[in-house]
Amino acid sequence: MARKVFEKKSIMKATVQQLWDFHAQPNAFAKLTPPPIFIHMRENKLKSLTEGTVDFTMWLGFIPIHWMEQHEPGPTPAPASFIDHQHVGPMAYWEHQHLFRAVPEGVELTDHLTIEHKPGLIGFFTRLMFDGLPLQIYFSYRHLRTRLALRSM
Numbered sequence: 001m002a003r004k005v006f007e008k009k010s011i012m013k014a015t016v017q018q019l020w021d022f023h024a025q026p027n028a029f030a031k032l033t034p035p036p037i038f039i040h041m042r043e044n045k046l047k048s049l050t051e052g053t054v055d056f057t058m059w060l061g062f063i064p065i066h067w068m069e070q071h072e073p074g075p076t077p078a079p080a081s082f083i084d085h086q087h088v089g090p091m092a093y094w095e096h097q098h099l100f101r102a103v104p105e106g107v108e109l110t111d112h113l114t115i116e117h118k119p120g121l122i123g124f125f126t127r128l129m130f131d132g133l134p135l136q137i138y139f140s141y142r143h144l145r146t147r148l149a150l151r152s153m
Contacts, residue, residue, distance in 0.1 A: 082097075090125070
């Protein structure tokens with residue numbers, strides 16, 4: 001199956017450090033997840049945003065999805081960035097780059113996602129939940145929640 005790329009960019013009125021600190025909070029993932037999706041953290045072994053693993057169950061309504069991600073440093077030219085790779089989960093491939101870049105208006109937040117669906121029924125399900133319009137809604141929610149959280153920091 002072919003890999004797809006999705007990208008969402010927003011300007012946040014904050015510093016790179018404020019954006020980094022927000023994402024480093026233990027409950028940031030739950031804050032950034034829109035209902036009716038809920039996250040149950042099974043094990044958080046993050047040493048930092050750029051090192052460690054996170055093992056969780058994502059509940060899509062009443063449907064549980066086990067997911068494990070490995071965090072690592074982001075691309076070299078973007079020192080304020082990190083990547084999570086799915087090691088266990090519903091996708092054939094999932095790489096989510098979180099890129100923070102200082103701009104005159106504040107910080108440009110870029111979520112760059114590369115995905116590949118599994119074949120068969122699981123792939124059909126993930127296309128419904130993690131493709132096209134659902135991804136646009138999911139990342140628009142994440143950026144809005146980030147913007148609101150940064151205002152209160």
